[in-house]
Amino acid sequence: MVTEHRERVRDAGPAAALAQPEPGSGDLVGALYQCHALRLIRMAVLLVGDQPSAEDVVQDAFLGLHRGLRRLDDPANAVAYLRASVLNGCRSVLRSRKRARSSRLVTHDPPVWSAESAAMAGEDRREVLRAVARLPRRQREVLVLRYFLNLSDREIAADLGVSRGAVASTASRGRAALARDLGGQP
């Protein structure tokens, strides 16, 4: 029953999680976590490359939501808030890794994706993921939001705090760069 509920809420969109908290659970943040955590963790994995960091980022986002829920004007914005928090958290993780690399303290770079994922993905997919990892951060974020979360340009613009035109042009540049990068692949 709980699984059915999760599927129903997931399909119905963010507002449904707020309108239909999971039976037996009085905790709205908990219900949101059950409905959206997996998707957000997957998104974060695509951005930071490893599951433990992705889970940390997503949990921080939910705890931030819990702390700031009273200041949220519209509950339907909770999921958008979470997405934006996760994006910010991923940027922080990547920045701290970059700092550690530049100070020559860290030699171990987490993979672009987890080992399990790599095993599942196959060489062609791995090549695509590598190419995505080489893109500038903003292009990578736009592509993940558009092609993994299937968000509209308007939603992406709201998450990233840019105009819809900027989203469209960034996505276009990202796709073109990927096509160039992958062009030599069979």
Added chain:
Amino acid sequence: MDLAATELRLRDAFTAAGQAVTPDSIRSLPAPQGRPAWPPRSARERAWGAPRRGPWLRDQVLVPLAAVTALALVAVAVTVIAPRFLAGGHRAATAGAAPAQQNDRALGGPAPRYFVGVRLLGKGEPLAALLSVYSAASGRIVASLRPPGRGRWFRAVATLGSGRTFVAAAGPGTGAYRCHTWFYRFSISSSGQPVNVAELAAGAPGVVTDSTALAASADGQMIAYATQACASPASRVGVIHLATRKVTAWTVPRSKPRSLSLSADGSLLSIVSGSGGGPAEARARGAGAAWILRTDDQPGPLARRYRKVPLPPGGVLAAALSPSGTVLYAITANGPPNWHSLGKLAGYDVTTGARVRPSRVLGGGVGPRGLAVAASGRFALVYPLRSDRVQELNLATGQQRSVPVAAPDTPAGAAW
């Protein structure tokens, strides 16, 4: 390649990579600390969009003030009260007066999220090693610390006061001219990244005898080490008081002390050294005896200062003191001496040798082991030095959990 095909490949790759994260593999949301999970609200407040801000005085002044006050109280409790409470028993223990359990009631806190291990690289240079930060949950390496300098390699690591601050010992590579040990202090961030690496002013002559031959006190004031001179079999056990830089050292003629640990206040030091007099095969595995000494004793020959902890026969593979210094957790060879027997971890009164914590049989086969007790005193990490069976042990409940560290990345020494 046309853009439509690129989009298709992109969606396909994202979907496949995303599906590697399965619902069963993710952690549940931790309960937020410090306030109720869902504060009751009035009917008016329940209407979304209604103003939810509290009074200015409460939100902007009283709440932050209360938070700062609470933080200050916690800081005072941690720095002043807790060390006294934890340290209260060591003198009594050496005198044999107080029951060992009384002083370990303060054990608590969650298991550390990360542990730091010495990872041998095994590339040409036999001493080449990095420090790696491992996720205690997944066993994966989240970051590594480069060698601290040209020709220097990390040899051992110990936790310094918390699960976030560490001290590491580094020594020269094979054939180096200098025979010296350098110490470094560093912290790890909330995401496990090493930060604030700094070399300590104090060093030690010789090179550390073992990847477990470094310890630090939970109050962050003292480190202990065992080093061996490069030109002779003599070893040296020393303690450095970090605030005063005072060094006290004791000499050991022949054996190589290892598995060092300090009580929380740094007043007691335990080592494993020599032969424990156990079965021949236990000795062959590197089992020795556990010894205790006071760190404020006069320098000189170690044999005149330390005393043996009367543990059951069989030989000690590794040992670590509880924060209070009244209990010695020791891994001993278990059962009849054969190569398939397992190690056994138990807590013993340091004075009487009586078992005060139940025995736990450990998997992972025989061989040298390392034992790292978390600063809270509640959790221990057991790492067989020749296999990949790293285990997390809750010392209060006896619950064991395997940490899946892949074999090439198995730590040769660890701290958390």
